[in-house]
Amino acid sequence: MGINLFQILNGLTFAALLFIVASGFTLIFGLLRIVNLAHGALYLFGGLVGYSAAQATGSFVLGTLAAMACVALLGVALDQGLLRFVRGVELRQVLLTLGIAFVLNDLGLVIWGGDTYTMPVPDALRGAARIGPLFYPKFRLFVLGLGIVVFAALWLLINRTRLGALIRAGVDDPEIVEAMGINIRRVFLGTFALGAALAGLGGAVGGAFLTLYPGADAEILVFSLAVVIIGGRGSLVGAGVGALLVGLLNAIGQVLFPELAYFVIFGPMALILAFRPLGLFGRTA
Secondary structure (H helix, E strand, O other), rough: OOHHHHHHHHHHHHHHHHHHHHHHHHHHHHHOOOOOHHHHHHHHHHHHHHHHHHHHHHHHHHHHHHHHHHHHHHHHHHHHHHHHHHOHHHHHHHHHHHHHHHHHHHHHHHOOOOOOOOOOOOHHHHHHHEEEOEEEHHHHHHHHHHHHHHHHHHHHHHHHHHHHHHHHHHHHHHHHHHOOOOOHHHHHHHHHHHHHHHHHHHHHHHHHHOOEOOOOHHHEEEEEEHHHHHHHHOOHHHHHHHHHHHHHHHHHHHHHHHHHHHHHHHHHHHHHHHHOOOOOOOOOO
16 A cells, blocks of 8 residues: 555656646647747756755755746747747747757756756755655655646636736737737747746756756656647646646556556557547647
């Protein structure tokens, strides 16, 4: 019973981290229609910035805020400096953002080298908490709670605020929104910055228990793509459900079928897409 509960908790906490990262990805990919394959690189770069800031200040909170701010500013620079020239052309977006990912990875190697880093966490989140018959790391439980808070905040933002209504209206009919005197490009820029900041948040949080190392960006990007594809592009609820499925399948698959860990995730994904090509909660544009 203890082993089963432990793996379920592992799956839930990993799902929470995946949602934090994939929610930013679905904002950019699903709502803004920008295929940003540099999202994994933003995750890793943000984690490394957060690590350096936390080491310099001795504060996990300041390190996390630094990671979010730095990656948000980097996202604004990418959107305004490069991506605005390839809007609406997905193949060019893929090639451009893939090139950006390579540049960010090389920049990370130049600044931090090829070592593995672990984000320092506060003393209050170290150690284990007792849950029924087992002890479980406090920081992973914190990540689970953080994922729930991020989901609730984004859901309220998109569905219960004027800004969320502007984002949804701007995606469906930007010309009408512009005709109403609203600068929809500025709204989209803020949305892109928010999505990038969530990647930075994921990097800082993920760096505490998954560690930060060269290649971590590609791994998290693959999982994020699976989450968005399963849940449906542009659906926040879909991203949450997709993260739960991928997180639990990954945790259980590594225990029961370690040699088929990736198949356990992508096999069901292929079956879902065979019957629902737009994902579980996807809809036509």
